[in-house]
Amino acid sequence: MQTNSLILEVRPINHPVISKDKDSLPKKDQSVLQICGRASLEGEVKISGAKNSALAIMAGTLLCPQDCRLHNVPSLVDIKKMSQILCALGVKVERNGDILDINASDLGHSTAPYELVSQLRASFFAIGPLLARLGAVRIPLPGGCAIGARPVDLHVRGLQSLGAQVHIEHGMVNAYISGSGSKKLKGAKIYLDYPSVGATETLMMAATLAEGETTIENAAQEPEVADLANFCKAMGAKIDGAGTNKIIINGVPSLHSVEYSVIPDRIEAGTLLIAGAITQSEITLSPVRPDHLSAVIAKLRETGSQVIMEGTNRLRIVPDKIQAIDIETLPFPGFPTDMQAPFMALLTLSEGDSVITETVFENRLGHVPELSRMGADIRVKGNNAIVRGVPMLSGAPVMATDLRASAALVLAGLAAQGKTTIKGLHHLDRGYDNLEEKLRNLGANIKRVKEENESEPEETATAQSKIAIGQQ
Numbered sequence: 001m002q003t004n005s006l007i008l009e010v011r012p013i014n015h016p017v018i019s020k021d022k023d024s025l026p027k028k029d030q031s032v033l034q035i036c037g038r039a040s041l042e043g044e045v046k047i048s049g050a051k052n053s054a055l056a057i058m059a060g061t062l063l064c065p066q067d068c069r070l071h072n073v074p075s076l077v078d079i080k081k082m083s084q085i086l087c088a089l090g091v092k093v094e095r096n097g098d099i100l101d102i103n104a105s106d107l108g109h110s111t112a113p114y115e116l117v118s119q120l121r122a123s124f125f126a127i128g129p130l131l132a133r134l135g136a137v138r139i140p141l142p143g144g145c146a147i148g149a150r151p152v153d154l155h156v157r158g159l160q161s162l163g164a165q166v167h168i169e170h171g172m173v174n175a176y177i178s179g180s181g182s183k184k185l186k187g188a189k190i191y192l193d194y195p196s197v198g199a200t201e202t203l204m205m206a207a208t209l210a211e212g213e214t215t216i217e218n219a220a221q222e223p224e225v226a227d228l229a230n231f232c233k234a235m236g237a238k239i240d241g242a243g244t245n246k247i248i249i250n251g252v253p254s255l256h257s258v259e260y261s262v263i264p265d266r267i268e269a270g271t272l273l274i275a276g277a278i279t280q281s282e283i284t285l286s287p288v289r290p291d292h293l294s295a296v297i298a299k300l301r302e303t304g305s306q307v308i309m310e311g312t313n314r315l316r317i318v319p320d321k322i323q324a325i326d327i328e329t330l331p332f333p334g335f336p337t338d339m340q341a342p343f344m345a346l347l348t349l350s351e352g353d354s355v356i357t358e359t360v361f362e363n364r365l366g367h368v369p370e371l372s373r374m375g376a377d378i379r380v381k382g383n384n385a386i387v388r389g390v391p392m393l394s395g396a397p398v399m400a401t402d403l404r405a406s407a408a409l410v411l412a413g414l415a416a417q418g419k420t421t422i423k424g425l426h427h428l429d430r431g432y433d434n435l436e437e438k439l440r441n442l443g444a445n446i447k448r449v450k451e452e453n454e455s456e457p458e459e460t461a462t463a464q465s466k467i468a469i470g471q472q
């Protein structure tokens with residue numbers, strides 16, 4: 001492999017995230033969630049801004065040399081990490097409630113810290129805007145994670161199509177635009193072998209400042225891609241077709257200041273719809289975009305629940321006995337992989353056998369052994385989980401293995417008889433904005449306690465031992 005001789009200055013972290021809501025990054029949380037299951041829920045719950053949109057849009061602010069104000073940004077550890085990464089690149093970030101003010105006018109040639117990029121894959125998406133804006137970028141490879149190897153080959157090949165030199169050495173991706181003329185990427189026709197969300201976002205952002213027209217075929221159609229495109233368009237980018245499988249971007253010389261509101265989180269909404277279904281409770285959610293939830297709503301209806309649209313941005317779930325159904329995860333508009341674990345929790349209590357097939361990530365069934373600890377009957381064969389419905393789950397100590405697995409365990413805990421204790425809450429806090437408070441407000445018996453303070457209420461212990469005897 002050719003060696004990149006370009007030397008980039010490494011700058012220290014010089015712009016801390018200024019926060020008006022004491023929003024500093026938490027230390028590794030040793031707390032556990034305790035849920036006493038089988039409480040009925042009722043009422044209305046507010047859905048926060050979409051994590052995956054907000055993260056991509058934060059990367060997108062690197063394209064703009066002026067002020068960007070983002071509304072409806074969820075309060076999540078992943079957002080804090082992304083803020084820290086932007087700060088390490090010389091960007092000013094200020095948080096006030098759900099508003100993020102970002103100014104990347106002082107963007108310098110710097111390297112995002114490996115420790116942060118390795119914890120937050122979405123930060124790698126910054127490679128596109130940084131390259132477009134600066135003509136050169138050095139960014140650590142994000143590495144794999146609990147749910148799969150997660151390579152970045154599609155990002156790299158797409159940037160090469162746009163005229164970038166890209167070399168990977170010692171775990172670093174060095175990308176630069178060579179030549180003595182203008183340090184601009186060149187519009188190109190790109191075909192993605194797989195409709196990767198991150199690769200589509202990286203390349204769409206990179207192309208906004210390229211010379212000429214770029215076409216991305218077999219693009220990801222996820223609502224978060226369309227949201228990022230709308231954000232870029234609000235800054236003056238010329239993008240057509242985002243949200244379909246063919247996106248056309250005509251490069252512009254520069255982008256300008258913007259104020260933009262992030263879409264509601266469809267995965268949080270889906271998780272809370274399941275909270276209603278699994279506890280047999282009628283609850284209402286808003287704001288939501290029902291068109292972003294079509295597959296999830298269709299599958300919930302197939303299980304027997306009614307999902308009623310009230311106006312344009314409200315959904316009510318009216319549960320019924322849970323019927324077994326089959327699910328296969330697919331790129332949007334197919335059933336989202338991020339809803340696979342939460343839906344599995346629901347189907348553990350169905351009448352009959354369900355087959356869940358994970359096609360997007362190769363290792364995304366880590367929640368199965370934990371659900372089994374709670375009495376679920378699940379067998380895994382390759383990427384298929386065969387879920388045989390049981391009449392009751394029993395509370396147990398369990399460990400969250402990844403973000404969506406942690407949501408599945410919360411849902412199972414809400415329905416289980418007795419007490420469930422969930423460890424590994426740093427996963428949950430990455431992607432759910434105050435989930436336990438939202439559930440508590442609906443009537444759930446859920447609290448976060450320090451691990452050492454954990455003590456088992458007597459009546460719960462009795463309930464659990466009764467179930468254990470009943471299962472023998």
Ligand code: UD1
Pocket residue numbers: 052053055121122148149150151152153154155156194195196197198199220224337338360361362
């Ligand atoms: C995004 C979401 C994540 C969601 C996923 C799929 C963010 C921050 N995260 O992740 O919540 O689960 O979409 O909807 O938006 N792949 C390659 N080469 C690449 C890129 C991807 O082989 O260069 C593979 C991945 O390993 C995976 C599949 O493509 O098997 C889908 O990944 P991708 O759509 O890129 O997911 P992310 O953008 O990482």
